[in-house]
Amino acid sequence: MRMLDRVARKPWIWSWVAAFVVWFATIMVTGGASTLDLSQAALTFAAFSIIVGIGQMFVITLGPGNVDLSVPSTMTLAGTVALKLMDVDNAMILAGLGVAVLIGIGVGILNYALIKALRIPPIIATLSMSFIVQSAAIWTNRGLRIKPPNFLADFTIANTLGIPNVAIIALVISVIAWFLLERTIYGRWISAIGQSMPAAKMAGIPVDGTRFVTYVFCAVLASLAGYLLACFSGGAALNMGTEYLLMSIAVVVLGGTAVAGGDSNVPGIWGASLFMFLVVSMLNTYGLGAGIRLIMTGLIIISVIMLAGGRQPGVR
Amino acid sequence: MTGEKLKAIVEVADAKVCFGAVKALDGVTLAILPGECLGLVGHNGAGKSTIVSVINGGLTPHQGNISGDGEVLTRYGINSARARGVRCVFQELSLCPNLTVVENTRMMHRHLGGFGWRKRAKEVIERSLDAVFPGHGIASDRSVGELSITERQMVEIATAFSHAGVAPRLVILDEPTSSLDASLAEQMLTYVRRFIAAGGSVIFISHILNEILTTASRIVVMKDGRIVADRPAGDWTERGLVEAMGSVVKGEAHRRAVRDLAAAPVVVEQGGSGMPFRARRGELVGFAGLAGHGQTRMLMKLHAAQSSDWLPRRDPAVTFVAGDRHLNGVFELWSILKNLSIGSLGDLATRGMINAAAEAERGAEWKRRIDIRTQDLANRILSLSGGNQQKVLFARALSTRAPVVLMDDPMRGVDVGTKQEVYEIVRQQALGGRTFVWYSTEMEEVCLCDRVYVFREGAIVAELAGDAVSEENILAASFRGAAA
Numbered sequence: 001m002r003m004l005d006r007v008a009r010k011p012w013i014w015s016w017v018a019a020f021v022v023w024f025a026t027i028m029v030t031g032g033a034s035t036l037d038l039s040q041a042a043l044t045f046a047a048f049s050i051i052v053g054i055g056q057m058f059v060i061t062l063g064p065g066n067v068d069l070s071v072p073s074t075m076t077l078a079g080t081v082a083l084k085l086m087d088v089d090n091a092m093i094l095a096g097l098g099v100a101v102l103i104g105i106g107v108g109i110l111n112y113a114l115i116k117a118l119r120i121p122p123i124i125a126t127l128s129m130s131f132i133v134q135s136a137a138i139w140t141n142r143g144l145r146i147k148p149p150n151f152l153a154d155f156t157i158a159n160t161l162g163i164p165n166v167a168i169i170a171l172v173i174s175v176i177a178w179f180l181l182e183r184t185i186y187g188r189w190i191s192a193i194g195q196s197m198p199a200a201k202m203a204g205i206p207v208d209g210t211r212f213v214t215y216v217f218c219a220v221l222a223s224l225a226g227y228l229l230a231c232f233s234g235g236a237a238l239n240m241g242t243e244y245l246l247m248s249i250a251v252v253v254l255g256g257t258a259v260a261g262g263d264s265n266v267p268g269i270w271g272a273s274l275f276m277f278l279v280v281s282m283l284n285t286y287g288l289g290a291g292i293r294l295i296m297t298g299l300i301i302i303s304v305i306m307l308a309g310g311r312q313p314g315v316r
Numbered sequence: 317m318t319g320e321k322l323k324a325i326v327e328v329a330d331a332k333v334c335f336g337a338v339k340a341l342d343g344v345t346l347a348i349l350p351g352e353c354l355g356l357v358g359h360n361g362a363g364k365s366t367i368v369s370v371i372n373g374g375l376t377p378h379q380g381n382i383s384g385d386g387e388v389l390t391r392y393g394i395n396s397a398r399a400r401g402v403r404c405v406f407q408e409l410s411l412c413p414n415l416t417v418v419e420n421t422r423m424m425h426r427h428l429g430g431f432g433w434r435k436r437a438k439e440v441i442e443r444s445l446d447a448v449f450p451g452h453g454i455a456s457d458r459s460v461g462e463l464s465i466t467e468r469q470m471v472e473i474a475t476a477f478s479h480a481g482v483a484p485r486l487v488i489l490d491e492p493t494s495s496l497d498a499s500l501a502e503q504m505l506t507y508v509r510r511f512i513a514a515g516g517s518v519i520f521i522s523h524i525l526n527e528i529l530t531t532a533s534r535i536v537v538m539k540d541g542r543i544v545a546d547r548p549a550g551d552w553t554e555r556g557l558v559e560a561m562g563s564v565v566k567g568e569a570h571r572r573a574v575r576d577l578a579a580a581p582v583v584v585e586q587g588g589s590g591m592p593f594r595a596r597r598g599e600l601v602g603f604a605g606l607a608g609h610g611q612t613r614m615l616m617k618l619h620a621a622q623s624s625d626w627l628p629r630r631d632p633a634v635t636f637v638a639g640d641r642h643l644n645g646v647f648e649l650w651s652i653l654k655n656l657s658i659g660s661l662g663d664l665a666t667r668g669m670i671n672a673a674a675e676a677e678r679g680a681e682w683k684r685r686i687d688i689r690t691q692d693l694a695n696r697i698l699s700l701s702g703g704n705q706q707k708v709l710f711a712r713a714l715s716t717r718a719p720v721v722l723m724d725d726p727m728r729g730v731d732v733g734t735k736q737e738v739y740e741i742v743r744q745q746a747l748g749g750r751t752f753v754w755y756s757t758e759m760e761e762v763c764l765c766d767r768v769y770v771f772r773e774g775a776i777v778a779e780l781a782g783d784a785v786s787e788e789n790i791l792a793a794s795f796r797g798a799a800a
Binding site: 183184185186188191192195196198199200201202203204205206207208209212258262263 | 619623624625626627628629632634635636638643644645646647648649650654658659661662665668669670712716718
């Protein structure tokens, strides 16, 4: 009983419960026929939200007002430029990955430069950055749809031991993120800054350096997700990042990370990302119209947040 | 009261106010009669602001009662105070910067509402500005944010004396001249005298003793939440006031021996508008003066000059103990241990990875050394009492390797026992070669220091060393015009 009580206090538990309930409700309708398919699809699609969401979570942890809205355009630009560079050539895979990461670093640097040098609030700075980055993507892509190298295309849709490869990548990134947050000085610093910037400054934390690294980290994860998504979906499209703008923020909030900053958690991102995919597929399975589906999605998200909102924050 | 009985505009009888363990007012009885200017003086924390808040209705005393015009007022608040003509000018300017002077006037006078209020408010404020500060040159349609601090203060004073519906009968002026130059201050004081002569009353708080002596008709000295002297202004001298504000005899038992540190190397230096600041190795340097006269800003400046916002430093040069815990001290979501170790994570980690065992050990060591009262360091920081939270902040700073410790009035709300423990640690560490820069609003603490800088109006105005560090000298330097 005490064990149960302790688990119920974890902020991430609600997104997991919600994901499981929805998963169960869906396979009950299909009579368990496509359980494995559904689970694999959920893991695959959730993997992209997880990668983007973790970056967003680091930024949101920095405190009120910190959010990166340039995530979708960064994904698009990284995807298009990388695919163009690789040009269906298997030998160029690592070069493509390198370019994607460099794009992420560049966007991150520019984001923080805008925030710091021009003293623009992050929400405005990253939004205006996203227009510039999106334009750059349109300019390089010119509406062409370039195919990914065969090896990458196969790799991103394949499974290892029944688990989608992209989900394994997301897991590795999650473990690294968890380690950064819980075990390193850097993790302590971003949590401290998120709780109180003046206090962090007076405690001797290099506040600007830490925030800068965090914005770069977020952009790099976004471009990595863009790279994988472009390969997975058989080519980069200009609108491929769009849905990840709200998705990346939604999974952070649903996952139990404090919107006011200072408190983050990685497992919640998994539960929330799986939940977001499963809700849509459940409503699809029920054969509901598009309008009803959106309304239901909204209502379900609100109720999960309300449920999770009643919790007592645990000791950190 | 003797002679014919004038009825007091406001009378406070035996008022007591406590903030936690601190007695802000300890049984104060004060009556303000029509046609008198009451000067109110006292050092930081003497209770001046608290009694003012009680009189203007902002604070209900926990004990005692308030009466006005001979009748006891049971429900006394800001609105009923205003309805009786009690007005207040605060040190912290209370105008809305985004509104114009006229709009601010409207906010103060509820009777100005209705059609055409702009015209009426304009008349009211301009009449008052012209009366108090002839030739002021302030256009009443400008927004307050555009005005200089002096002009804002002028508007604030004029608003308090303005007449719309309810005439001002008692105006409280809390350090009104701090941002006025000499000629404007003289204009205002002249107006105050006229106002008094016409039967109005004023409570006048100022750290410029000259003003008080020449303007007030009666002077009340407060100390530790009590009134210690109440005499007509003619009976006072500057010296007498300074003496009455200080404690008569203070135990000098635990006073430190005078140490000669002239040979020790200088570790921090900082120029400024006043005298330069300098601290030597192993020295206890005190910052004194009235609260809010630039001491905290100086500490922030020292901290900013010695630390980087971009790159972590391998060897921290300074560390900071916050006095305002909620603003720049504790991390509220964290455990006690994390709050303690955040300052010295560099020593507890290898290649950026925190060594949990070393962290726990460091925590346990300091829990014992300064006796943080908790079952478990994994408890949340907010589960501790204020004094124990402050101890955690001390431990955070003292456990670093930084050679200089900056302390921003860290003993606010800390009980006596804890204070003694911390004094002892500070003294030992200073002997070990650490430098402490200590801003305190408490005389007793300032007197523990080897050398003291006294601040006034944002600058260092006096430096006291060795035996010259005394309450009397500090008070004399804090109050302008009392240096003689």
